[in-house]
Each structure stands twice: as structure tokens, then as C-alpha cells.
Amino acid sequence: MKKISILIVLCIMAVSMSLAQQTRYMVFEFIKVETNQTYDFIEFKDFMEKVYQAAVNDKKIQGWDFWSLQSGADPSEFQYITITYYRDPVTMMNGLQEDDMVRYAMIAYPHLTEKQVVEKFNNAIESRDLAQRIYMQEIAKTQDNFKLIKGTLASFDLMKAVEGQFDIYEKAEKEVFQPIHQRRIEKGLMGSWSLLRTALPFGSEAKLTHLTMNIYKDYVQFFNAQEYEDMESTAEQRAAQEKGLKSRDQKFIYLATLENAIR
Incomplete structure (x- = not known):
């Protein structure tokens, strides 16, 4: 009887852990880009896709989406929505730090130096405005x-x-x-x-x-x-x-x- 009770407890724990692992945590970012900066922003977005892929490969994040707004907001508010997926709330709140981004960029683009990557990130800040960020479960x-x-x-x-x-x-x-x-x-x-x-x-x-x-x-x-x-x-x-x-x-x-x- 004792063995059966232990097995039941272990099964419950296994199911609970499985459900916890299935829970997705997401960071939504609503991004505003001025018309004269659209080309530079899209170019940087293409650059970042490989950076996020390196982060996924390293299991730092679970995924990243890039959405183009069709309707529902004034274009002067924002035009793009990104979603970054994380495995747990702690990882989500820590997010991808600047050091992480530089490291993954250098993995994705080994021909670039650290100085060139940092300069690219700094230039990109001027092409967009983070209108809002929300953390969701x-x-x-x-x-x-x-x-x-x-x-x-x-x-x-x-x-x-x-x-x-x-x-x-x-x-x-x-x-x-x-x-x-x-x-x-x-x-x-x-x-x-x-x-x-x-x-x-x-x-x-x-x-x-x-x-x-x-x-x-x-x-x-x-x-x-x-x-x-x-x-x-x-x-x-x-x-x-x-x-x-x-x-x-x-x-x-x-x-x-x-x-x-x-x-």
C-alpha cells in the first residue's frame, strides 16, 4: 500500500512538472517606427532574426515572432508587435541582456567584431521607439x-x-x-x-x-x-x-x- 501511495505522489508530481513546462511566458513589445526610418528598421529586423535564432538554439528563449500591424491602432502609436517566448517567469523578467544580444550576434555573424555589433545596436535605437512592453503568462x-x-x-x-x-x-x-x-x-x-x-x-x-x-x-x-x-x-x-x-x-x-x- 505504501508503494502505491508513493507511485501516486510521483505521478502527480510528474504531471504537475509537465504542466509547468507547457506554460508559456511572453513579452509583447509594441514598436513605433517613423516613416523615414522604416527601411533602416526592417534592415535591422532582418539582422535580428539570426540573433534570436542563436538565442533559441542556446535555449535562452523559446521563440520570437515579428508581427506587422494591419488595424486597431493609430499608425502614429506603433506599427509592429514582437513576441518573445520564455520557459519560466524568472527567465522572462531577466530577458535578453545587452551582453547576451552582443554574444548571440557574434555567433550569428562571426565576421563582425564586438565593436561593430555594439555600433549596429546603438544605431538601431534611433530607428525605433518602444511604445509599450507587457509581460504575460x-x-x-x-x-x-x-x-x-x-x-x-x-x-x-x-x-x-x-x-x-x-x-x-x-x-x-x-x-x-x-x-x-x-x-x-x-x-x-x-x-x-x-x-x-x-x-x-x-x-x-x-x-x-x-x-x-x-x-x-x-x-x-x-x-x-x-x-x-x-x-x-x-x-x-x-x-x-x-x-x-x-x-x-x-x-x-x-x-x-x-x-x-x-x-
Whole structure:
């Protein structure tokens, strides 16, 4: 009996560790580029793709995405969104330090000296403005095997849970809306969906508390999904949807196209 109890405990620990390893931590950066600096910024972005690939190969990060904004924000605010994926919150908060970036750049471009790399980074600072950075933890995700490729479309929905209804909102997303998204995926109307929560403490004046990523393979799938009506839902489920909608304020919706995904 004692051996069975030990085995049960070990199994629970193994499952817990597996779930912890599956949790994704992400840093979103909203980047503003002046029109006359666009060419220099894109050139630097191409340079950085190999740098981030070196960081992935070294297991410093799990991935990096570069998205081009299509709609949802004034172009004077920002035009690009990057997402850097980390394995745990500590690594995420430490981020990629300047020394790391220089080291990976020299691995990606062995013909460059340290001085040349530093100069390139310093010049790049002048071509962009980091409008906002947010730290997120993924807390729910649909079951799918969708792979991000160039041209993938995403709707980033920034939410703020109503004060005092934080748990109600998350419960609604997981128990009401996630099954709807799952049915869309099974019908070929969506690629993937995930719910993220801010990973840092926030006060009542925080601009957002959550973010949902709605992923589509292209515009055809996106517009078909907008026209889809969930006829399978019951009156009780529709009431739960309405209650869930009232538990959060949908602050912004940003539609973006994937330019590259480093894995």
C-alpha cells in the first residue's frame, strides 16, 4: 500500500512538472517606427532574426515572432508587435541582456567584431521607439497543432477584467468561450486560441489584465469565422456568454500579420 501511495505522489508530481513546462511566458513589445526610418528598421529586423535564432538554439528563449500591424491602432502609436517566448517567469523578467544580444550576434555573424555589433545596436535605437512592453503568462489554450508561418493572421484582444470580477472573467473565458473557439477550430474556422494574464502585479488603473490571441491561417478563414454562428449553444450557455462579456472591458483589438516566427 505504501508503494502505491508513493507511485501516486510521483505521478502527480510528474504531471504537475509537465504542466509547468507547457506554460508559456511572453513579452509583447509594441514598436513605433517613423516613416523615414522604416527601411533602416526592417534592415535591422532582418539582422535580428539570426540573433534570436542563436538565442533559441542556446535555449535562452523559446521563440520570437515579428508581427506587422494591419488595424486597431493609430499608425502614429506603433506599427509592429514582437513576441518573445520564455520557459519560466524568472527567465522572462531577466530577458535578453545587452551582453547576451552582443554574444548571440557574434555567433550569428562571426565576421563582425564586438565593436561593430555594439555600433549596429546603438544605431538601431534611433530607428525605433518602444511604445509599450507587457509581460504575460498563458493560462488557457485550445487543443490544436497549428504552426505559425509567414502570412498568419492574428487578432490580439486586450482586455481589462472588471474590478472584483477577475475570477468570473477567467472562468467565463475557460468554460464558456474556449469551447466555442475549440468548435471553430474543429470546423476549420480558426487556427488557435489562447488566454494570457499579465504576469506582473497591477493596480486598478492598469490598462489591461488579460489578452487573447485569436490565430487564423489567412483572411479567408478570418472572415468565415466572423460570420460563424454557434447554433449548438443552449439558452443557458448564451446567458453565461452574456455574463462573461459583462465581466470585462474589451480595451483594444489589434489585427496583425506574421512576418516571421523564429523557433
